[in-house]
Amino acid sequence: MNIGFAPYGGYWRQLRKIFILELLSAKRVQSYKSIREEEVRNLIESISSSPGVPINFSKKIFSLTSTITSRATFGKKCKDQDEFITVMGETIKLAGGFGVPDIFPSLKFLHSISAVKPALERIHQRVDTILDDIVNEHKTKKKATVINSDKSSQQEDLVDVLLRVQDSGDLEFPITANNLKAVILVCLEDIHCFEENDDILG
Secondary structure: OOOOOOOOOHHHHHHHHHHHHHHOOHHHHHHOHHHHHHHHHHHHHHHHOOOOOOOOHHHHHHHHHHHHHHHHHHOOOOOOHHHHHHHHHHHHHHHHOOOHHHHOOOOHHHHHHOOHHHHHHHHHHHHHHHHHHHHHHHHHHHHHHHHHOOHHHOOOOHHHHHHHHHHHOOOOOOOOHHHHHHHHHHHHHHHHHHHHHHHHHO
């Protein structure tokens, strides 16, 4: 589910419609106003509570952006965020490492005996488990909301919106579980970038 790389056609038009009407509409952006205000207020309180103490303002801004992104996407700070950051770090190390198959890419058997491939497969499984946990958590929350008939008090985050669109049955091209996980993965990668910059500045 990537509007940037999807070929032009019916699928692309559907993605564009979902993004414009559901994810990037003025109403949707406005619905996150309380999150932005609360996190900015927390930032101001954090700064004012430490008078005379040097503050790394860039680090605090990155942290603020990371938290707002996480809450808008998942409704709260993602409980699997630290695990995901660890996994991403392992992926970067593997990608930057030396491997014999990189020198002889045409020799397919080298990929089979290399230690890199099994390591990447394990990372893929761990990431897939994290994404499944996020989706299942939102599905459980959605069922509880329906049972309690308290929809008005529930603020939809990005995952909630995609699940609602998926269940609507009005789509020419259905949103698959992999589509959902791809969007969540992009958001987690953005949060990871904020955290990584936070560590560099720290």
